[in-house]
Amino acid sequence: MNSENVGYAIETWSLGRHFSRKEAVRNLSLQVPEGSVFALIGPNGAGKTTTIKMLMNIIEPSEGRAQVLGKDSRRLGPPELSQIGYVSENQTLPEWMSVRHFLAYCRPMYPSWDDGFSQKLIEQFDLPLDRKLRDLSRGMKVQAALVSSLAYRPALLILDEPFSGLDPVVRDDLIRGVLELAGYARWTIFLSSQDIEEVERLADWVAFLDQGQLYFAESVSSLQSRFRQIEVLLGDGEPSPRDLPASWMRFEMSGRTVRFLESSYGDQTIEQVKHLFAGCRDITAHAVSLRELFIAVARARRPRAQGGDL
Amino acid sequence: MSLAVHIFKKDIRHLRLLLAAWLAVLIVQSFLAVFAYTSPTTDRVLSGLLDSSSLLLPLLQFVLVLAIVPLVIQDEPLVGTTAFWFTRPVSRTTLLAAKSLFILLILILLPTVIDLFSLVAHGVIPRHLAAATPGILLEKTSAVLPLWVIAALTVSFARFAIVGGLSFVGFILIAAGMFTAKLLISEDLENNMVAEGQTTGVLSALIPILLAASVVSNQYLTRKTRRSVVILLSALFVLLVIDQVSSGARPFHIPAVDRAVVNPDQVRLSLDLKTVAASDAFGFRAQPPLRKDISAKIEVRGMPAGYIAQPTLTHASIEYSDGKKAAFDGYVQQRWGQWEIDALRHALGGAEVYRPEQPGESREPLYRLLRVDESLYRSHAQAAGTFTADILLSASRHVVVARLPVRQGAKFKKQSDYFLITDVLRDPDGVRLVVREGRLELQFADLKPEEGLRPGRIFVLLNSARNQAVLPTDEHRLMSLPLFPGFSIGKTSERFQVSSTVLVFRGLKRAEKPITVDDQWLAGAQLLRLETQDLGGFSKSLRVADFRMKPE
Numbered sequence: 004m005n006s007e008n009v010g011y012a013i014e015t016w017s018l019g020r021h022f023s024r025k026e027a028v029r030n031l032s033l034q035v036p037e038g039s040v041f042a043l044i045g046p047n048g049a050g051k052t053t054t055i056k057m058l059m060n061i062i063e064p065s066e067g068r069a070q071v072l073g074k075d076s077r078r079l080g081p082p083e084l085s086q087i088g089y090v091s092e093n094q095t096l097p098e099w100m101s102v103r104h105f106l107a108y109c110r111p112m113y114p115s116w117d118d119g120f121s122q123k124l125i126e127q128f129d130l131p132l133d134r135k136l137r138d139l140s141r142g143m144k145v146q147a148a149l150v151s152s153l154a155y156r157p158a159l160l161i162l163d164e165p166f167s168g169l170d171p172v173v174r175d176d177l178i179r180g181v182l183e184l185a186g187y188a189r190w191t192i193f194l195s196s197q198d199i200e201e202v203e204r205l206a207d208w209v210a211f212l213d214q215g216q217l218y219f220a221e222s223v224s225s226l227q228s229r230f231r232q233i234e235v236l237l238g239d240g241e242p243s244p245r246d247l248p249a250s251w252m253r254f255e256m257s258g259r260t261v262r263f264l265e266s267s268y269g270d271q272t273i274e275q276v277k278h279l280f281a282g283c284r285d286i287t288a289h290a291v292s293l294r295e296l297f298i299a300v301a302r303a304r305r306p307r308a309q310g311g312d313l
Numbered sequence: 314m315s316l317a318v319h320i321f322k323k324d325i326r327h328l329r330l331l332l333a334a335w336l337a338v339l340i341v342q343s344f345l346a347v348f349a350y351t352s353p354t355t356d357r358v359l360s361g362l363l364d365s366s367s368l369l370l371p372l373l374q375f376v377l378v379l380a381i382v383p384l385v386i387q388d389e390p391l392v393g394t395t396a397f398w399f400t401r402p403v404s405r406t407t408l409l410a411a412k413s414l415f416i417l418l419i420l421i422l423l424p425t426v427i428d429l430f431s432l433v434a435h436g437v438i439p440r441h442l443a444a445a446t447p448g449i450l451l452e453k454t455s456a457v458l459p460l461w462v463i464a465a466l467t468v469s470f471a472r473f474a475i476v477g478g479l480s481f482v483g484f485i486l487i488a489a490g491m492f493t494a495k496l497l498i499s500e501d502l503e504n505n506m507v508a509e510g511q512t513t514g515v516l517s518a519l520i521p522i523l524l525a526a527s528v529v530s531n532q533y534l535t536r537k538t539r540r541s542v543v544i545l546l547s548a549l550f551v552l553l554v555i556d557q558v559s560s561g562a563r564p565f566h567i568p569a570v571d572r573a574v575v576n577p578d579q580v581r582l583s584l585d586l587k588t589v590a591a592s593d594a595f596g597f598r599a600q601p602p603l604r605k606d607i608s609a610k611i612e613v614r615g616m617p618a619g620y621i622a623q624p625t626l627t628h629a630s631i632e633y634s635d636g637k638k639a640a641f642d643g644y645v646q647q648r649w650g651q652w653e654i655d656a657l658r659h660a661l662g663g664a665e666v667y668r669p670e671q672p673g674e675s676r677e678p679l680y681r682l683l684r685v686d687e688s689l690y691r692s693h694a695q696a697a698g699t700f701t702a703d704i705l706l707s708a709s710r711h712v713v714v715a716r717l718p719v720r721q722g723a724k725f726k727k728q729s730d731y732f733l734i735t736d737v738l739r740d741p742d743g744v745r746l747v748v749r750e751g752r753l754e755l756q757f758a759d760l761k762p763e764e765g766l767r768p769g770r771i772f773v774l775l776n777s778a779r780n781q782a783v784l785p786t787d788e789h790r791l792m793s794l795p796l797f798p799g800f801s802i803g804k805t806s807e808r809f810q811v812s813s814t815v816l817v818f819r820g821l822k823r824a825e826k827p828i829t830v831d832d833q834w835l836a837g838a839q840l841l842r843l844e845t846q847d848l849g850g851f852s853k854s855l856r857v858a859d860f861r862m863k864p865e
Contacts, residue, residue: 059400061394061399081402081403081404084400089400094395094396094400095395095396097388099327108319111316112316112402
């Protein structure tokens with residue numbers, strides 16, 4: 004990533020956290036550009052929520068450091084938190100409060116609270132103001148939490164798996180809502196998810212975390228440009244090459260057809276393939292969806308030792 | 314409006330029902346304190362209701378506080394990672410300020426104000442109110458703070474209950490264990506029991522509060538629970554050490570008597586060797602080797618008229634020609650003897666004092682002088698040994714502090730204290746007087762004798778015309794409860810004790826000079842309250858060359 008001209012809402016340097024003997028996150032270094040919608044994806048137990056908790060100063064890192072909105076994450080205080088919105092499936096809301104009371108309780112904490120915008124959000128989500136939070140459905144609770152985190156127009160919005168467990172209709176409403184809001188101002192949105200479809204709709208930057216380790220963090224366009232599904236129709240009797248390039252993933256051979264995922268697709272890729280499969284009859288390269296990409300990366304990484312970049 | 318006040322208001326709203334119940338309990342308790350204690354105590358139904366309420370209301374208070382403290386503290390928990398406030402612009406100091414405001418106003422100041430109001434209603438003077446206020450504040454604070462500590466270190470009410478319960482059980486076990494260990498080390502139970510008494514100092518009341526506050530502050534400001542637990546355990550250890558050091562090491566002390574009042578040089582002690590008697594000693598462990606207490610009548614001569622010298626502490630030893638010896642340092646139980654009657658007579662202007670004999674009581678009380686092993690007693694009981702003792706005597710006299718006509722409603726007030734006759738109940742051979750006393754005790758300073766009523770007192774019915782005084786045949790408490798039993802942890806004083814006592818006066822038909830307490834006698838009678846004026850102590854030595862533990 005070219006960091007020279009871009010401001011970063013979040014930066015980490017070798018961030019890590021261990022619990023007893025288990026390393027939940029290790030050596031995490033990433034940069035979240037301002038104004039981006041940045042998705043941190045990974046399977047269950049990958050370390051996504053731990054990462055977010057370190058960024059929000061809910062827990063302290065065991066090693067490394069992080070900066071959020073230009074401030075050391077360990078020193079995040081009310082001035083910074085008043086510019087950060089946070090919604091998490093793990094967060095406990097004051098359930099005895101009604102929605103109206105809850106929003107009224109949050110309001111004095113934020114000098115930039117916008118009543119008009121808050122009202123707009125309430126109408127958009129159709130929230131029942133007089134119902135207690137504990138009597139709301141899970142989706143409505145997320146909506147109430149979103150309103151309380153958006154009404155003051157934060158510079159950074161952090162969403163920790165906010166849509167998990169929601170039915171598709173509610174999820175769709177919320178995603179569209181977030182997208183709409185992201186379009187209003189140059190907000191930075193940092194969200195964690197294990198749902199790739201959700202990420203595909205929302206994110207323009209993606210980082211993949213697995214077993215506490217970051218495998219890549221880059222823009223979706225960059226990912227889509229360097230990953231290609233390559234199909235090679237081999238000639239009769241042509242053997243498969245012995246040494247496959249390190250950038251090839253999910254290599255499989257079926258009859259005379261070879262398929263693999265190229266992670267460093269460029270101008271020279273086709274020539275390289277032709278060179279390796281001298282007798283090939285046809286080479287096609289297809290774009291891959293993020294889903295296919297992540298599955299391939301996850302599977303490729305699992306049996307290997309800790310390695311370098313893709 | 315500051316954020317701390319905003320959070321405080323939120324907490325009030327959240328717990329409004331519980332707080333309403335809390336306020337109701339305080340008001341009812343105050344109402345009872347002000348009005349119910351003035352009701353006739355012979356109304357058994359009302360007295361029963363009052364007694365029950367006096368026990369139940371503090372319990373209810375305690376239960377409410379047990380619920381309120383964790384609910385208010387754990388609405389913004391300090392433990393765990395899912396609390397709502399962690400990601401909101403609420404600083405830890407703001408949160409601490411908000412919770413402190415709640416605890417201080419609702420759980421400390423409010424009940425303190427209500428207590429003070431009740432004290433005012435009972436006639437406590439402003440100067441004593443001011444003196445009592447720190448004690449009340451500290452008492453409320455020391456009751457609430459431990460709950461705050463546990464709530465701050467736990468994440469939910471369930472955890473709070475478990476940790477609180479285990480802590481309470483642990484505290485009881487440790488305290489019981491330490492007490493048992495001390496008793497096992499020192500076999501002299503009486504000495505141990507007496508040595509446990511201590512007065513409360515401001516510092517000893519403040520130290521636990523300051524330590525608990527430091528745990529709470531650390532938890533709020535750092536959210537490092539393990540560190541807070543370490544601080545807590547260290548603080549408990551420090552408190553335990555301070556408690557053990559301060560309770561065990563204090564030597565018994567009586568100020569020296571004023572020689573202008575009692576000249577110790579003119580006082581002579583002697584033992585009536587014919588009265589020497591042995592009894593099995595009470596020990597904490599009922600196992601051999603047993604011991605024997607050796608007692609005898611001590612005669613005190615040379616005290617001024619109306620003055621009493623009671624043996625209080627003895628440092629005694631006995632030594633035999635074969636080299637065997639035994640030594641003993643111990644407290645001497647004070648007993649009612651003829652000198653008490655003589656002192657009373659003097660205080661009552663020479664009136665004849667009629668005191669019914671108590672079952673098992675002798676006019677010739679024996680005082681414990683020595684404690685020896687059973688084996689020494691068996692081998693040397695009738696041997697002649699040299700007995701020496703330094704005996705500390707407490708000088709005192711009885712002083713009449715109040716005289717009341719024998720009628721319902723007669724009242725005596727001394728500064729903040731009072732006593733009054735609530736009922737006069739005639740019997741065929743005497744009278745029962747129900748007397749209510751209200752007495753203030755301050756936690757940090759003892760009231761001087763001239764500032765109130767003393768706990769040790771004697772009531773006497775005196776007929777001056779006939780020069781006859783009657784002591785009660787029986788005296789039993791109808792009700793004796795602190796005005797504000799409340800709830801508390803640790804040592805606290807009962808700040809205002811209200812008690813009702815039934816004094817039974819009967820005639821004595823089998824006395825040398827029979828006396829009949831009839832209407833005629835009562836018509837000329839007054840109820841007198843005498844108090845013991847402590848005048849200090851002095852030591853006298855005794856030496857008996859031919860002392861036998863079992864006289865021939």
